Amino acid sequence: MAFLELASIHHTYFTEESAKVVLENISADIEEGEFISFIGPSGCGKTTLLSIIAGLIQPTCGEASITGLPPQKRKNAIGYMLQQDYLFPWKTIEENVLIGLKINGSCTQEARERCLQLLEEIGLSGVGSLFPRQLSGGMRQRAALVRTLSTDPLVLLLDEPFSALDYQTKLKLEDLVCKTIKDLSKTALLVTHDIGEAIAMSDRIFLFAANPGRLAKTFDIPEELRILEPFEARQHPLFSQLFQTIWKELQLLEDQFGKSNETPS
Numbered sequence: 244m245a246f247l248e249l250a251s252i253h254h255t256y257f258t259e260e261s262a263k264v265v266l267e268n269i270s271a272d273i274e275e276g277e278f279i280s281f282i283g284p285s286g287c288g289k290t291t292l293l294s295i296i297a298g299l300i301q302p303t304c305g306e307a308s309i310t311g312l313p314p315q316k317r318k319n320a321i322g323y324m325l326q327q328d329y330l331f332p333w334k335t336i337e338e339n340v341l342i343g344l345k346i347n348g349s350c351t352q353e354a355r356e357r358c359l360q361l362l363e364e365i366g367l368s369g370v371g372s373l374f375p376r377q378l379s380g381g382m383r384q385r386a387a388l389v390r391t392l393s394t395d396p397l398v399l400l401l402d403e404p405f406s407a408l409d410y411q412t413k414l415k416l417e418d419l420v421c422k423t424i425k426d427l428s429k430t431a432l433l434v435t436h437d438i439g440e441a442i443a444m445s446d447r448i449f450l451f452a453a454n455p456g457r458l459a460k461t462f463d464i465p466e467e468l469r470i471l472e473p474f475e476a477r478q479h480p481l482f483s484q485l486f487q488t489i490w491k492e493l494q495l496l497e498d499q500f501g502k503s504n505e506t507p508s
């Protein structure tokens with residue numbers, strides 16, 4: 244039995260005028276500790292699928308389930324990190340990082356120390372008393388990662404967490420986030436538009452087709468790349484081969500998506 248199971252998920256958004264089928268028959272098994280990236284044309288439903296996995300949206304049909312976890316333990320099983328850091332500007336970094344624990348009523352001395360340790364490991368020692376405005380975008384996003392990890396979730400959902408950062412910061416953060424996630428043995432699902440980022444960080448890539456969103460292909464990242472840090476993986480000859488293969492597949496899907504969106508004359 245898989246750790247995280249997506250079972251025949253369909254989702255339709257209903258508005259007053261119409262019903263839009265966004266996801267169709269998404270099924271996949273994800274193992275504990277796997278890092279999976281979701282890529283696909285804009286609007287194919289990647290964020291909707293993450294929201295379903297997070298339990299923020301109830302799918303029209305099907306189910307996303309974390310096996311072996313009783314319902315009362317699922318509440319804190321998932322951490323969600325977004326493109327924007329959403330740190331509270333009036334709170335210090337330490338207060339921001341600990342906020343999830345406080346809301347949960349689980350801000351024990353041990354949990355607090357674990358968070359502060361994580362801040363240090365992620366290169367943010369000494370910034371706990373500063374306010375978000377006093378940090379760079381990359382530092383704020385690192386603080387947001389620590390906040391996401393503070394409640395010790397089993398599954399991390401990462402929705403384009405690096406897309407608002409400059410290229411150099413993004414590359415550095417990819418290495419750091421990958422290492423942190425591996426060291427803590429978390430299961431991670433990343434939504435990205437960056438094929439290189441997906442190849443460099445993941446164990447597998449799910450390529451989605453659009454209109455309606457469905458799982459078109461799965462790519463297993465070769466062992467030679469998976470053992471490398473993302474930055475090193477980008478230099479490996481297999482990286483560019485895989486990049487080209489996925490790029491071509493994505494172009495085909497985007498062409499099909501474009502055609503399916505054309506209105507007949």
Ligand SMILES: Nc1ncnc2c1ncn2[C@@H]1O[C@H](COP(=O)(O)OP(=O)(O)OP(=O)(O)O)[C@@H](O)[C@H]1O
Pocket residue numbers: 256257258263265284285286287288289290291292
């Ligand atoms: N609350 C909503 N109500 C109605 N339609 C919605 C809602 N949220 C998203 N949609 C539509 O569902 C489709 C999928 O959206 P979603 O954000 O999941 O796609 P995505 O693949 O993450 O897109 P992108 O890559 O551009 O971020 C889009 O057509 C979007 O307009």
